[in-house]
Amino acid sequence: MRLMIKTDYSGMSEWVAHYVVQKINNHKAETDKPFVLGLPTGSTPLGTYKALIRYCNSGNVSFNNVITFNMDEYVGIPKNHSQSYHTFMWDNLFSKIDIEPENVNILDGNAPDLVKECEDYEHKINAYGGIDLFLGGIGSDGHIAFNEPGSSLSSRTRLKTLNNKTVMDNARFFDEDTSQVPTVALTVGVGTILDANEVLLLVSGHSKALALRHIIEEPINHMWTGSALQLHKKAIIVCDDDATHELRVGTVRYFKELEELNSVQEI
Ligand code: GLP
DSSP, X not given: OXXXXXXXXXXXXXXXXXXXXXHHHHHHHHOSSOEEEEEOOSSTTHHHHHHHHHHHHTTSXXXXXXXXXXXXXXXXXXXXXXXXXXXXHXXXXXXXXXXXXXXXXXXXTTOSOHHHHHHHHHHHHHHTTSOSEEEEOOXXXXXXXXXXXXXXXXXXXXXXXXXXXXXXXXGGGTXXXXXXXXXXXXXXXXXXXXXXXXXXXXXXXXXXXXXXXXXXXXXOBTTBGGGGGGGOTTEEEEEEGGGGTXXXXXXXXXXXXXXXXXXHHHO
16 A cells, blocks of 8 residues: 655645546556546545646546546435535536536435445446546545445445444534434445555545554454555555644654655656
8 A cells, every 4th residue: 555645635635636637648548448537525535626627627637538436425315405426526526627427427316226226336337347546535434435334345335324423524514413414325335446446545634543544554444444445456545744643653754755765766
């Protein structure tokens, strides 16, 4: 696993956006096949999305041959609800870049058959040959997508009940009213994420510091589902300094030194 530590949120966001742009452009130079990009919601990726929009508008990247699959969606609120992940993605990214609407895939939390909706999502990902790069964030309890603590580390796309901590964390988007926060969601599984060719997690702020420690320094554990990334052949975590506060000084130095060596080799 690679841990990239940037000074602040802005540095983290810019680094990730630049990385995504390079991936899309390199892929385009090699093949006509679409680039398949997994995407998260949440406040953490917003800076990355802003930078991607900037890169797209300045002609440095095009999303016209990019297929996206979002990680998750709430069940129980309409698609056009201000806090649905559909609305979030269209408002914060898709409506501002040159992506074809039919290339956007987001789970439908209002589908008549939610189990089938999840199965179809897995089939569609496979039909495209899998996900090239899955971007993600983490919850303060270390969950990825909506794979709450205790989720199977081989789970696939499915319905998931959200725990109290996640509901409380997400109440900030629902006027701080926990009773308005959906308690069920559709989410890709940990196994679905691990199947991607590459996984990149963004981790920002003190509130994620304990989770980052469990993901980086502690053994793989279903109570911190992000720790499953230790099994992935190509996982990168990009964080800011604030998120490293629970890591050992030696761990921070170790990964910073590795990245310094990497950048020297890249020159
Ligand atoms: C929700 C989403 C996750 C996201 C997490 C953190 O639980 N399902 O995909 O990583 O929130 O969100 P934020 O970035 O706002 O802290």
